[in-house]
Amino acid sequence: MASSLSDECTPMKREYDSCFNAWFEGYLEPAVSATPAERLKYTQDKAEEYEAKCGRIWSQYQKCVQRAVRDKGLETLLAQARADNPLKEPPSLHDSQRAHAPA
Numbered sequence: 001m002a003s004s005l006s007d008e009c010t011p012m013k014r015e016y017d018s019c020f021n022a023w024f025e026g027y028l029e030p031a032v033s034a035t036p037a038e039r040l041k042y043t044q045d046k047a048e049e050y051e052a053k054c055g056r057i058w059s060q061y062q063k064c065v066q067r068a069v070r071d072k073g074l075e076t077l078l079a080q081a082r083a084d085n086p087l088k089e090p091p092s093l094h095d096s097q098r099a100h101a102p103a
Contacts, residue, residue, distance in 0.1 A: 004061075006068035012061040019054040 004013040027046050030039060069075060 004068070005065055005072070009061060009064035009068055012057065012064055016054065016057045016061045019057055020050075023050050023054055 002013075004010040023046075026049075030042050034042065069078065
């Protein structure tokens with residue numbers, strides 16, 4: 001696993017990565033034959049499980065990274081990058097296919 005923006009944040013990043021990966025592995029195991037209602041319940045249960053197991057770790061890590069961004073003077077650079085390339089919605093499948101198509 002990669003290091004964080006700040007050495008101070010790296011232990012939290014590793015703890016979060018480990019927690020998330022364990023949670024995500026379980027998230028990918030839903031019953032394929034489940035009804036839509038059962039899938040919805042499963043998704044809601046997994047969201048609650050994530051918050052219970054990883055939410056606190058994520059919050060601490062996020063605060064650490066935000067502090068490192070401020071300490072390194074990167075706020076203006078990030079604001080400019082967001083203004084230049086705003087992500088208002090996730091890229092569509094069509095955009096992704098076009099980006100990887102041979103020229």
